[in-house]
Amino acid sequence: MAITANHYLFLSVVLFFLGLTIVAARKEMGIKLLGLGLMFQAINLALVSLAEWFQVWEGQVAVLVVMILSMVVMVLEIGLKAWSTRGGEPK
Amino acid sequence: MNIALAFLFLAGMAVGGAMGLLVLRRVDHCVWSFGVVYVALGAMYLLFNNPLAVTMQVIGVFVWGSMLAMNWGSIRSNRLSSTAWWALPFGVMLTTLAGRAVLSGQIGTPLTSWPVWAVREDRMVAMGRVLFRDYTILIVLVGIFLLTAMVGVAWLRQLERRTDEEPKHGDHR
Numbered sequence: 001m002a003i004t005a006n007h008y009l010f011l012s013v014v015l016f017f018l019g020l021t022i023v024a025a026r027k028e029m030g031i032k033l034l035g036l037g038l039m040f041q042a043i044n045l046a047l048v049s050l051a052e053w054f055q056v057w058e059g060q061v062a063v064l065v066v067m068i069l070s071m072v073v074m075v076l077e078i079g080l081k082a083w084s085t086r087g088g089e090p091k
Numbered sequence: 092m093n094i095a096l097a098f099l100f101l102a103g104m105a106v107g108g109a110m111g112l113l114v115l116r117r118v119d120h121c122v123w124s125f126g127v128v129y130v131a132l133g134a135m136y137l138l139f140n141n142p143l144a145v146t147m148q149v150i151g152v153f154v155w156g157s158m159l160a161m162n163w164g165s166i167r168s169n170r171l172s173s174t175a176w177w178a179l180p181f182g183v184m185l186t187t188l189a190g191r192a193v194l195s196g197q198i199g200t201p202l203t204s205w206p207v208w209a210v211r212e213d214r215m216v217a218m219g220r221v222l223f224r225d226y227t228i229l230i231v232l233v234g235i236f237l238l239t240a241m242v243g244v245a246w247l248r249q250l251e252r253r254t255d256e257e258p259k260h261g262d263h264r
Contacts, residue, residue: 001095002095003094003095003098007098007102008135011102011105011106014106015105015106015109015128018106018109018110018112018113019109021113022109022112022113025113026112026113028118030118030121030122031112031118031121034112034121034122034125035112037125038109038112038125038128041128041129041132044132044143045132045135048136048141048143052141060141060143063143064143067143067150071150
């Protein structure tokens with residue numbers, strides 16, 4: 001079986017909607033942020049697959065921007081985790 | 092290597108990690124699960140020799156490492172500073188890799204010489220050229236990164252100070 005861009009796009013759609021479900025369903029702020037991060041990664045996967053398919057490198061640069069944004073989410077998440085382990089409010 | 096099998100395996104890992112975020116109860120377990128997603132996607136990018144594969148995998152390891160350090164540090168000394176020290180090597184590694192990715196467009200760093208992370212150099216160079224062709228993108232990226240780092244550090248220090256000032260549990264008078 002040959003793996004085409006369609007397979008990658010399908011996977012990115014699945015991951016995106018899983019992320020959306022996590023943001024909608026989970027109550028904890030930390031996990032909501034992780035769900036948001038998952039949605040970012042799904043977008044990245046779609047961008048990378050399409051860049052590979054069309055051999056266009058601008059898509060990769062867009063991925064870098066999204067990656068930096070997801071780093072922001074990650075810093076927030078790790079900060080929340082640090083706070084909660086030390087007796088803060090968020091769980 | 093059978094690409095289809097590798098794809099199925101990594102896709103399973105990524106979806107499994109994502110499902111973990113839905114079903115696991117503890118936040119730290121969820122973050123480990125999130126790390127699995129990053130590493131799986133990074134390895135998947137490696138399947139088609141993508142320059143971002145290395146960054147993705149390093150971020151995944153960074154998430155794991157930070158969580159490990161966070162838990163270990165809070166158990167051992169209950170100080171955020173010890174966590175920061177343990178997370179530092181991961182940050183340095185990430186910055187070095189990102190720097191090499193960008194600079195390879197200018198000076199053609201031979202990334203293919205790396206034994207484990209062999210990514211085709213021409214792709215790194217192509218990506219670096221796009222970055223350098225439009226300096227605005229580069230400036231915005233560096234700006235966001237620096238701003239995030241500064242705000243993050245300031246915020247964490249403030250949290251640490253506030254937590255230090257609060258009375259401990261069971262210390263009500």
